[in-house]
Amino acid sequence: MPKRASAEIEVSAGHAAIKEIVDRRQREGDLDIDQLVRDDPIENPIHVVRHVVSRHRVPAWVVELDVIAALWVLAYVRKHCSHRPEEADRLEAALLEMGVQRKVAMARMAPPLGVAGRRGVEARILRARAERQGLPRSEQAERAHRLQKAKLAHGSAKAEAAWYDRNALKLWECAKHLAVARVEIEDLIDDDLAENFIGLRRCVRAIDEMRWPLKPEMFPELREIAWWAGEILEGLDAPGFGLARSKVEDKLEPVAEMLRRYRAVIDR
Template sequence: MPEKTEIKVSKAAGQEAIEAIIERRQNAGDAGAEHLLHDDPTENPLPVLNHLLQQRHHRRHLITDADVLDALLVLGYIRSQDIPHVPAVINRLEHELLELGRALKIPLIRLAEPLGLRSAQAVDHRILRARAAANGLPRNERVERAHRLAATPDTSAANREARWYDRNALKLYDTAGELIALRRKHDELLDDDLAKQIIDLARAHREMVWPLSPDSYPTLRWMAHTMLGIVEDLEQDYEEFRAKAEELLPEMAKLARGQHHARFGS
């Protein structure tokens, strides 16, 4: 699965979006808009996007919601029409446009459409991942939290946690396996964020070593915390996939929250 969903934008739609941005710049009295016409902007649209983003520092009041949405669509046009570009530059522009959209209070669900995403939550996750990458932080805060918790066990709860694993480790493992299989069967119902979490779960599932021993606990903690994050997301979004996981979801929630209680007592 690719790390990023990429919408396919036709040449006509991309060029129309570019022309609309330039026309709005001209109508707003933007003196720099005429310069954008010197080179064919439909063949080299990056100057249009860079110019628009430059305006956010001094003339943000002239930038409209439509400018941001069209600019995001232009990124899809660049990616899908083989226009020469550096992926890292396009990713940076996307993040800056999303941050601009948030500053303009554009609803995240509106920002989702030109990105080919299906939910406001997916847009929010993409913004957070880009912020984390820009700051040299882990891209998945939930996974980082699971790492941290697994690395610093609470010895006062060790016996309670061990008893829980004795009763439930195999159930946790089997339930994770069912979810992983369900993801393979219905991958088209997931966005990148949920798919990434299930891929992380599958990695831990493969690393699990039997028979059960204290050496297995870090892997089981990882699985439980990752599963808890998946449960929380499914309870709020992903209606179609949630319907497919309807019988599995209660068991996932019970096990993930049970492990959390066994470890932390809350």
């Protein structure tokens, strides 16, 4: 089983990893290559790692290979170069998350971390995530936090579905009345407010009928109705729209009340 590679990497291996990244980026037409070679990469290895983390205008397979090479560069930096440990930790976490997103095998990311395999890489990732969330730096803390979030999200989704079951039709009707009220104030609103009215009308028209129990596929349209209606209310509350607001006050109050009730459920 491999020991902690960052404690064993030789200077020549660190330089080889840096050269691998630079050569591959040059061959594959990195559009940001000038920024990579502007400062001598061998003399500024941490800059090479930052480049891999932030510059992705290359084929996906290049980034995937660079993740492994950059982890080796970080191991070299930790062993042989002056550096800020907190930055090295942050860059390592970013590289590991990139590897996860691009489905790089964890076994390939293990050697430069000095861990024995997949489980060691997972533990390193979870500890970094926990730290970013202000939790104790442990995989147990991260898992407990993730489980709690999932439970809360599930509860919020159930609460949203229950609210729609009772109030979706009323929300839709109020929004429909508000959308058609645009014709009453056409000359009193600006282009932004007009666009909000158009967006609300489009969403209202997208719902032909509601059948109970409501299907979750309808929830995005209802959320968008609430969003556009909220934008209109906020816009009409701005200075300069007092006359427009007064002309459609009877349409605004029911919508405002529905949105207050809606947000009490969605935002809690």
